[in-house]
């Protein structure tokens with residue numbers, strides 16, 4: 133493991149240089165990796181593993197949209213695409229990539245096929261950390277490991293195809309075989325990560341749930357909506373409000389942050405913008421920090437996990453979700469966004 137200094141704190145990171153793809157193939161050469169679920173992470177991880185030369189099969193419910201999607205992606209029924217239970221039986225490493233709520237329902241079936249020496253793999257610390265709520269308590273004689281890509285399965289696949297890589301965190305909950313470490317690292321490299329950051333199941337799920345509810349998804353939409361509304365209430369047009377709230381951020385400024393940090397993005401804006409941003413960011417921090425503290429507390433108490441289990445276990449959860457996503461899509465801000473996106477010069481036919 134390489135020791136890397138992150139802002140003054142030394143951390144260990146596994147790099148692709150020390151653990152090559154060839155080594156990963158060697159470690160897993162006798163394993164059958166069964167990827168259960170073909171939603172968002174399933175396709176990304178399964179296709180990357182296959183293209184990287186691993187023995188991988190997909191387990192998915194027959195007669196479902198995602199079964200058809202798997203076939204369209206080149207998986208062949210009876211060859212490397214099976215019903216969930218058959219995949220559990222065939223796999224020596226079971227990648228449990230059903231939705232976190234779906235995992236609860238399938239757990240009795242998966243558990244039945246976790247014979248000694250197999251490995252149970254998650255991409256989220258959810259099921260195991262909140263096991264009082266999920267009932268997911270793995271047997272003692274299997275490895276329990278985690279690779280959590282730091283991004284959407286869609287990006288994992290896209291970046292792999294572009295010859296890039298999405299980094300992941302990894303964790304070992306149970307090393308039953310003495311080989312959990314090499315198994316998990318080999319899988320991390322196999323699914324397309326370049327670097328692997330060590331964590332625990334609990335730290336992974338607490339930070340992940342905070343991040344997606346916070347700056348990555350929840351907080352950002354909240355801040356966008358607040359600014360957009362204030363601009364509209366003061367007579368600005370939808371296009372102007374959207375451009376100054378979202379479009380300029382995603383098209384011009386965030387790519388600069390991604391490339392070289394916030395100070396560099398600031399340095400590439402006007403001195404007028406810099407003066408204002410440097411004065412105002414602390415006010416926004418003070419206003420939102422209490423909300424983030426509440427959020428973390430609710431995550432740590434398991435309340436957020438319970439809410440997601442309850443709502444995502446309902447029969448009609450997809451329809452309900454679609455309703456809420458439609459409400460976002462049909463808000464004035466995001467309808468304005470659609471029109472603004474169409475006007476990106478590179479999109480002109």
Ligand SMILES: NC(=O)C1=CN([C@@H]2O[C@H](COP(=O)(O)OP(=O)(O)OC[C@H]3O[C@@H](n4cnc5c(N)ncnc54)[C@H](O)[C@@H]3O)[C@@H](O)[C@H]2O)C=CC1
Pocket residue numbers: 168169170171172173174192193196198228229230231232233234235237238255256258280281283284285286
């Ligand atoms: N979406 C993402 O990009 C990320 C997901 N993760 C984690 O990866 C895991 C998989 O997540 P996603 O790919 O988002 O899942 P998803 O919500 O796309 O669902 C995956 C599959 O589960 C199946 N499924 C759901 N309920 C089921 C049930 N009761 N019985 C049988 N199949 C059922 C669906 O048909 C689908 O094929 C989760 O632990 C998630 O937290 C981690 C990082 C990012």
Ligand SMILES: CC(=O)[C@](C)(O)C(=O)O
Pocket residue numbers: 281282283284285340344348
């Ligand atoms: C993409 C990702 O890592 C998230 C936002 O945590 C998730 O989809 O759960």
Ligand SMILES: [Mg+2]
Pocket residue numbers: 281282283340344
């Ligand atoms: Mg995440």
Ligand SMILES: [Mg+2]
Pocket residue numbers: 340341344
């Ligand atoms: Mg998440």
